[in-house]
Each structure stands twice: as structure tokens, then as C-alpha cells.
Amino acid sequence: MADTTREEDAISGVVERLKGAFSATHSQDEIEAAVAEEHASFIGRPVREFVPVLVERKARARLHESSG
Template structure:
């Protein structure tokens, strides 16, 4: 069972990791932290959960930062050409 203090600490983990990985979207960071937090759901000892969550999330986010997903360019999704004219 999460405690209000644990939830607050996990929120602070998200804030710290968002500062550490400014090129990654905050939503992605939050998702990774929440996934890592779920690993500890139902475990009886809660004192170190935020520290363990931050450690595991940081490992995953370092990998994500080193291999960012390829996103289509805005003009490719709108169908416009580089000259601005239709072919």
C-alpha cells in the first residue's frame, strides 16, 4: 500500500529525472517511473521504494536518451514538400 509520503517522493523522483533528462518528454518519464513503482506494489517494506524506483527508472531513461525514438518531421505528416509546392 502506497502512503501519501511515498506518492509525494515518487512525484519528486519524476521532477528530478525530468531535470536530468530534458530531451525526454515528461509524460514518458512519468510512465517509466510509474512502471518501476508498480514493481514494488504489495511489497511489505516501503521505506526505500522511491530510491529503488529512481535507480531503476534512471537506468531505463539513460538508455532511452541514448536511443531516442525516431519521430516523423512535421512536414512529412502534413504532406507538404520542402519547396512548399505540390508536386
């Protein structure tokens, strides 16, 4: 349970960092959706320690690509 809460807190931090980085080119909903979709891609994976880092990298790349 503590690991789940830690991961959720880390994902919230990812959303906030990406909002700071992409608020000029993407809406809050777009940023949250990108993070949620990337986070969902790790469902069922047994090792959770690096999921927030990987989610941030993938979401950042997705947002960067779509901002032209």
C-alpha cells in the same frame, strides 16, 4: 495513510528530478511512464521505506539506456 502520502510525495520528487535530468532526451510523458512502471513493480512489497530510491534508480537507468 501517512506512509502512503510520504511515498507519493517522494515519487513526485523522483519525477521532478528525472524531468530535470532527462528533459532534453525524453518527453514528460515518457519520464512519468518510466517512473509509474517502476513504481508498480513494487506493489505488494511489505517494506516501503526504500521504494522511492529504488524506483528512481531503476527509472533513471531505463531512461539513460533509451537515450542512447
